[in-house]
Every structure is written in structure tokens, then in C-alpha cells.
Amino acid sequence: MIILLLLNFLVIFTSCIIASRVLKIDEITDFLIAVLLLYFAEIVIIEMFLGIANLLYINNVFIAVSFGFLVIWRMCGRPNRLGVPKLDRGVIDGLFSDKTAILLVSIILIFGLVKTVINLINAPFGWDSLNYHFTFAVEWFKNGSLVNPITVSDDPSPPYYPINGSLYYLWLILPLRNVFIADLGQLPFFLLSFLAVFGISRKLGLTRRYALYASGLFMIIPNFFKQLSIAYVDTMVASLYLASFYFLLRLHTKFSGKYALLFGMSLGLCLGTKTTALPFSALLIIPFIVICTRNIPKIFSITLCSLWISIY
Secondary structure, three states, X not given: OHHHHHHHHHHHHHHHHHHHHHOXXXXXXXXXXXXXXXXXXXXXXXXXXXXXXXXXXXXXXHHHHHHHHHHHHHHOOOOOOOOOOOOOHHHHHHHHHOHHHHHHHHHHHHHHHHHHHHHHHOOOOOHHHHHHHHHHHHXXXXXXXXXXXXXXXXXXXHHHOOOHHHHHHHHHHOOOOOOOOHHHOOHHHHHHHHHHHHHHHHHOOOOHHHHHHHHHHHHOOHHHHHHHHOOOOHHHHHHHHHHHHHHHHHHHHOOOHHHHHHHHHHHHHHHOOOOOHHHHHHHHHHHHXXXXXXXXXXXXXXXXXXXXXXXX
8 A cells, every 4th residue: 555655756846847837737627637637647657658668567567657756756846836827816715605606526536435435335336347447457567468358258348448447446456466446447537527617617608606516416417427346448538539629728818838738638648538539529629620720730730649648
């Protein structure tokens, strides 16, 4: 458990450095969404390269994560201050003075805690998780490579599915050698969904209060909240898609290379997590191309490269 916590701390801290010192993001919502995206992207990249080299073992993962952290730390000049954007004190005071917001947050936290406890007590269940999400991760754990096994009933299609979700489950399996924490693998993406819906609502003109209501109501949609109790990838796809849409809105209001890069990263990770994301992604790629052609062609090319790398 200590190794798991240390690995996640290093990756999150590295993501914070990149978001604050490299991308220079100065808004708290953008910063938190970017950190979660970079956190997921770093995990996928490290495990994918180690898996291709048949070196996908916990020791090598720890070395790669530590090396990446030291490189980023050194490149950024070992800053004394991380430069995390500060949350407006008025937002916190407004949250605790709004009884409706308190009720909404309480419902989410209580039901989330109950589902978390249920997950930790019971064995994992669900067709997808038991037949390929966990099966693939366990196979990679045993062999140190990304060779996918034949699934139940000799179904030939799952071995060719996008594997970003399974790579994240492997990330949680490697230190503990079991699925105790991996069964809650979609939990960080619930936070990403909440932040993305909040950010989208703000960009569409809602006040902070109503944006909070919108993101809270989105979280308690029964079919969406149910995903917390199963190790699927649907919440991952939804959160990454929403993050892509959020950064598309940011590009529409203020074109910037960092937002173009984050858009390409989030959409690429989304496409690399589930095949059904492909037709929905086309709805975002078309306006993205229109926005980019009106601005800087060079940044457009860089973002397409980041999108291509994220997919493969």
C-alpha cells in the first residue's frame, strides 16, 4: 500500500509541476482537470512503453515514474513554489452557506462512501471487468508484456479493444498483487466528470451556484453513479469526453496552444479507452478543426500529433 501511495504521489506531483510550471495554467478548474488528465496520460505512457519492451514489472514502473519525476523537477529548475492556482475564499464560503449545495454534496459523499465500502468488502463482478479489463491486467502482471489472452467463449474481439482503462487497472494491481483497490478504478474519473461539467456550465454562462447544481445532479444520475460499484470504463470515457468538450469551449473563447494540447490529449485518451467513443469524438474533431484553421496551423499540427500518440 505504501508503494501504491508513493507511486500515485509521484505521478500526481509530476502532473502538478507540468500543469503549473510548463503549461502555466492559472485557473483552478483548468488546473485540476489538467492534473487529472496528465496523471492518467503518464500512467498509460509508462506502462505502454514498458509493456512493449516486455519490462512491465513493479520495479521498472517505480524506476520509470521516479525518473520522470526527477527529469520534470530538474527541467523546471526545482521550484520552491509549485504555483498551484488558489481557490477563491468566497467560493468556499458560498458553498457552506448554500443549504441546497450542502444537501447535494452530502448525498454524493454519503452514497459514494457506501458504494466504496461495498466495493472493498465484496469481490469484483461484472462481465467486462471479469472477462477482459481485469483479465488483461492480470495477464500483463504475470508476463510483464501487453500480450492479450483469448477471452471467454474464444471471443476474438476483446483482445483488439483499446486498453487505456485496463492499463489503469493494472496500475492499481501491480503494487498490491490483487484487485482490492483496482475495483475502485473509476473513482478518480468521477472527480474529473464533476470538474468538467462544472467548467462547461461556467463557460455556458451559469453562475458558480447553478454550475455546482448542474455538476452535482450529473453525478447522481442513477446509471452514471452505478458505475462506481463496477470496474468498467464507461465513466472513464464519459469524463474524458467531457474534458475534451470543456477544452474545446476554452479554445472557442480564447485560443491557446496549451488548451489545444489538453484537448488533443483528453480526446486521444478517450479514443484509446473504448471503441464506442469514435463516432462521438467526430462531433468534437470537426469544430476543433474549424477553430484551429482560423488560428495557428502549427499548433494544430502539434495537437494532432499528441492526439495520435495518445490513441496509439
